Amino acid sequence: MSPSPYILYTMPASLYSAKARSYLLAMGIDFEERPAGHPRYNDYVVPSLSRWIIPVLELPDGSLIQDSLDILDFLEGDVDPSLSAYPTGARQRAIAHVLEFFGGEGLLRPAMHYRWNFDEQNLAFLSNDFAGALAPGANAELRSQVFAMASDRMRTATGLFGVNDTTIPLIEKSYLEFLDLLSAHFETSPYLLGGRPTIGDFAFMGPMYPHLARDPYPSGLMKNRAWRVVRWVERMNTSRPDAGEYGEFSTDLFANDDIPVTLRELCRYIGEELLPEFRAHVRYLDEWLDENPPEDNEIVGGKPSRRSIGSTTFPWRGVELTSVVMPYRLYILQRLHDAVASMSPADQESVQALFEELSLTDLLTVRARRRVERRDNREVWGPAQEPVLP
Numbered sequence: 001m002s003p004s005p006y007i008l009y010t011m012p013a014s015l016y017s018a019k020a021r022s023y024l025l026a027m028g029i030d031f032e033e034r035p036a037g038h039p040r041y042n043d044y045v046v047p048s049l050s051r052w053i054i055p056v057l058e059l060p061d062g063s064l065i066q067d068s069l070d071i072l073d074f075l076e077g078d079v080d081p082s083l084s085a086y087p088t089g090a091r092q093r094a095i096a097h098v099l100e101f102f103g104g105e106g107l108l109r110p111a112m113h114y115r116w117n118f119d120e121q122n123l124a125f126l127s128n129d130f131a132g133a134l135a136p137g138a139n140a141e142l143r144s145q146v147f148a149m150a151s152d153r154m155r156t157a158t159g160l161f162g163v164n165d166t167t168i169p170l171i172e173k174s175y176l177e178f179l180d181l182l183s184a185h186f187e188t189s190p191y192l193l194g195g196r197p198t199i200g201d202f203a204f205m206g207p208m209y210p211h212l213a214r215d216p217y218p219s220g221l222m223k224n225r226a227w228r229v230v231r232w233v234e235r236m237n238t239s240r241p242d243a244g245e246y247g248e249f250s251t252d253l254f255a256n257d258d259i260p261v262t263l264r265e266l267c268r269y270i271g272e273e274l275l276p277e278f279r280a281h282v283r284y285l286d287e288w289l290d291e292n293p294p295e296d297n298e299i300v301g302g303k304p305s306r307r308s309i310g311s312t313t314f315p316w317r318g319v320e321l322t323s324v325v326m327p328y329r330l331y332i333l334q335r336l337h338d339a340v341a342s343m344s345p346a347d348q349e350s351v352q353a354l355f356e357e358l359s360l361t362d363l364l365t366v367r368a369r370r371r372v373e374r375r376d377n378r379e380v381w382g383p384a385q386e387p388v389l390p
């Protein structure tokens, strides 16, 4: 048997791992999946990256790619262009970036809440699941120590994203609205943009599979309320065609670069959910950059494992929500900006009109005074640009 060309280091419970795994499966790319507790992860991957983080893709020559977006972009080189996760139509391309942003960053609160605030239903499963991946084969004492460490860390992160007694009822309400909108969209379409998955679908898999479809409590919620979404998760985790309930369907994206009504509804919801936080974060970041101007290529946060540069408060659904500010989010959104900048003037106009109609214009225009780039698997401050503040 020939060795697998790629190795993906993951955990079944890991959000961003689900995105990379789903892409490899959907595109039929051969890979070996290893848990983060694998000796090579600790002996080779962690020292090479100077941090503990998953997913990590190891190439046959031993080089490593961290970051789910960079992994997908690298793997796009192996994929038949007709299956690319990047739509070619201008409007679909732009919307795919918005969906990617929301999937990666916009569902962290429900994902973390439904995982860490339902101990009675979730804890036994989570402790086995985490220990099984982090300390395979360890004895019961070590397994429980490893889980305690990981769960403490994640519970702290849950609070830092803004999950607390005041916001929890609103997070739940918002998540149920989201499930209903997504279900309505999947009534007639097996994927977000039509007959095959695009970057938005892969990003959605991050929170939607390991946390919201797999952990015991939210999985029941999803099964009872959103069968179409459950089926989409299953479909996103297989290499086989798995959309029989739609009968005969085309594997093309929606014709004529269309964004159907149900997806427009979902995009409006995304704007309402994301924009207050996004605007507050960019304002905070831009001010921070003014006070702490970094050198070009300086590591964001000062060291690879530090993701946030502070926290800020903004109004959300009638309450004040405080969340950590992560410059990485600029990196994701720049992809939208760069994609639109490379479009023809007519396509730019059509994207602008669509974003205006969906009240998403700030996602196209707002930016901080510096770019965020990735070099050597790290986020670094990139060149200056004209800031556009909300």
Ligand SMILES: N[C@@H](CCC(=O)N[C@@H](CS)C(=O)NCC(=O)O)C(=O)O
Pocket: 014, 015, 016, 017, 052, 053, 054, 055, 066, 067, 068, 069, 328
């Ligand atoms: N931007 C990164 C985020 C990866 C990430 O946050 N991974 C989590 C697991 S889902 C992790 O490794 N957390 C460990 C830590 O932050 O210490 C990506 O898209 O790959």
